[in-house]
Amino acid sequence: MKAWVYHDYGGPEQLQLGDVPTPVPKDDEVLIRVRSCALNDWDNELLRGDFINRLLNGLFRPKRMPILGSDIAGVVETAGAHVTRWKVGDEVYGDLSSNGFGGFAEYVCAPEEALERKPAKMSFKEAAAIPQAGMLAYQGLFDVGQLRPEHSLLINGAGGGVGSLGIHLARNAGIERATGVDSTEKLAFMKSLGFDEVIDYTQKDFATAGQQYDLILDCKTSRMPRAHASALKPGGTYCTIGGSVPKMLVQLVSSQPIRALTGKRLRLVALNPNKDLEAFNDLFESGKLTVSIDGDFGFDDIPDLFKKFRSGAYKGKLVAGY
Ligand SMILES: NC(=O)c1ccc[n+]([C@@H]2O[C@H](COP(=O)([O-])OP(=O)(O)OC[C@H]3O[C@@H](n4cnc5c(N)ncnc54)[C@H](OP(=O)(O)O)[C@@H]3O)[C@@H](O)[C@H]2O)c1
Known part of the structure; x- marks a missing residue:
């Protein structure tokens, strides 16, 4: 099969189109004909080879994940002997970041539980755009953030994947x-998504502007914890x-004292x-989700x-469609 492989860390020029063996599904996996794969920050950092991802994927050269791409949508081509959820021809999508990536290829294998049914009216590109950013938005807003209708919400870095999906979740929550x-x-884009107020981070620092919020979801952490706490309502x-790892680590150690104080x-x-x-x-099928995709990229x-x-x-x- 055709796949984009990389043998060295670095820029996009490290990606090479090659012929590699088509993967064979294990008993609990399906083989998927990939129709679309989205790009996430994680793919980019694996290619760049930052320190944390080198620990994950090989210190000097990428070894364990030679094909990037985790958010895929496609069609089940064959199913392993123990697969009960899917049959040949089913349209599915999901995030394979816990299962070895591999989406920038014609075919990829995935465990059956890593996949969700793609609604008929959702395009393959729309489906591939959702998994990782959508889960971060959902789990950030609801599981961790405990968002309620009366809350005021700020999303930092809202013009990307998490923000453009998260705003629909937040609106639907009332x-x-x-x-x-x-x-x-990205200000006009954020307005078009439904944000009531937009802030240009190159002009104004939301954390020191005097406004306070019930919930802040930050895709690009770049401040110290005290600044974030000051932008929160009681x-x-x-x-x-995501964002600066050192600042996230400082947050980890200071969150308890800040909570206590x-x-x-x-x-x-x-x-x-x-x-x-x-x-x-559910949201898509009830007409309450618009997926924003930039450009028209193909496999090549x-x-x-x-x-x-x-x-x-x-x-x-x-997102690339193929
Ligand atoms: N927690 C986890 O388990 C986990 C797992 C996977 C990924 N992640 C992380 O989750 C995040 C995913 O967010 P995403 O998919 O929405 O990313 P995205 O699509 O790259 O969007 C991020 C947005 O932030 C903007 N931005 C950059 N610097 C900024 C700043 N200083 N202040 C405000 N906005 C800024 C970017 O625009 P400009 O470039 O134009 O400024 C971009 O529009 C990433 O940070 C990723 O590393 C976390």
């Missing part, structure tokens, strides 16, 4: 006021999804892949997908 923070070029919660919660969101995909199906354009991601000049999700 919240009245949502603020989105991102760069100048009893409020700040959830970090102020009553405000500072929490980390740990991705639980695919757990809440059904909620997205996957290095360009990484280039676009690294430029930061995208809105919503970057």
Whole structure:
């Protein structure tokens, strides 16, 4: 099969289109003909080879995951002997980050429980855009953030995957006021998604602007915990999804003292892949979810997908269809 493989860490030029053996599903797996795969920050960091991902994937060279791409949508081609949930021809989607990635290829294997049914009216690209960013948004807003209708919400880095999906979840939960923070070029996009107020982080620091929120969901943690606590209303919660690892570690050690002193919660969101995909199906099928996809990328354009991601000049999700 055709696949985008990489043998060295670095930029998108490390991705090479090659012929590799088609994977063979284990008894509890299905083989999927991939029709679409989205790009996530994790793919980018694996390719770049930052320290944490080198520990995961090989210190000097990428060894364990030669094909990137975790958020896939496709069609079941064959099913292992013990698979009961899926049959040949079923349209499925899911996040394979706990199962070896492999989506930037014609075929990939996945355990049956890692997959969700793709609604007939959801395109393969829309489906591939949802899993990782959607789960981070869902679990950040509800499992960790305990979002309630009367809450005021701020999403930092809201012009990307988590923010563009999360705003629909928050609206559906009935919240009245949502603020989105991102760069100048993404302000109009965030407004079009339904954010009531938008803040340009290049012009204004939401944490020191004097406004307070019940829940802050942060995709790009870049401040110290005290600044985040000061932007919370009494009893409020700040959830970090990603960003500066040192600052997230400082948060980890200071969250208890800050809670004791102020009553405000500072929490980390740990991705639980695919757990809440059904909620997205329900939302999509009831017409309450719009999936924002930037550009029109195909299988041959996957290095360009990484280039676009690294430029930061995208809105919503970057997805390749094939
Ligand atoms: N917690 C977990 O278990 C887990 C698992 C997987 C991934 N993650 C993390 O979760 C996050 C996923 O977020 P996502 O999918 O929404 O990412 P995304 O699509 O890359 O969106 C992030 C947005 O943040 C903006 N941004 C960059 N710097 C910013 C700043 N200083 N202040 C405000 N906005 C800023 C970016 O725009 P510009 O570039 O134009 O500024 C972009 O629009 C990533 O950080 C990823 O590493 C966490």
